[in-house]
Amino acid sequence: MNILEVKHLTKEFGGLTATSDINMTVEKNAITAVIGPNGAGKTTFFNMITAVYQPTSGDILLNGKSLVGLKPHQVSQFGITRTFQNIRLFENMTVLENVLVGMHQNLKSHWIGTLLQLPHIRKIEEDARVTAYDILNYVGLENYVNENAGNLAYGAQRRLEIGRAIAAKPKVLLLDEPAAGMNPKETERLTNLIHDMRTKLDVTIILIEHDMNLVMKISDSIYVLDHGELIASGKPNEIRNNKKVIEAYLGKGAVSNG
């Protein structure tokens, strides 16, 4: 079953075509990678799926319903959340508070109830904290619950971003360069986490990533962009051996282990 379909997606910025006629179908619970050289249009593609940008033309369907024209918070309520290439945590808030913020859209409390400290609201908020602890445990940050997010090491900050994103209980999770800046040990831990999330959290994952070891290891399918165009898509083995992809990207310094 396809959870996400992208049809003829094009984005132009003035005279520049950042993505051109991109098509993609993503099966439920699949792990899909979007790869390609710098400036290929990968982040623009994510920005259109999450409604940061509206496409110039084309459509994005989540379970058959178009997301075009929605606002970012509406896309998030429909079940798509993301992390960012440049980490965007609330650095002066604690690790726990960052996860609670991610969870907020699912909480049924109203600010009046919160202000008045109504008992049923207190219960909802207590439950949210318990869930937030569980999430932090899951992403391996249980020892940093009350630490300010800005004090965490880089790899831990990336895991906190994932924790905050999964707190919204997404159907589709977009990860923008989750392994960027990580050392090999952190990357391995991240690889295991991504792999585990799709079954344990019943989530579909799309990631932009330059670490080809990670991409080849965990992806069910890979889409390759170059200069805004989709030049190939297929299983890791097909992509690894695709001449066009080697020419445009893999042969130019991207690490590809088999």
Ligand SMILES: Nc1ncnc2c1ncn2[C@@H]1O[C@H](COP(=O)(O)OP(=O)(O)OP(=O)(O)O)[C@@H](O)[C@H]1O
């Ligand atoms: N808001 C914008 N206004 C104008 N041009 C933009 C905007 N956002 C992206 N672009 C341009 O669109 C093209 C694609 O950029 P994009 O950031 O999507 O590439 P990318 O594949 O994510 O690159 P990287 O791997 O470096 O993150 C680039 O030429 C970029 O300069």
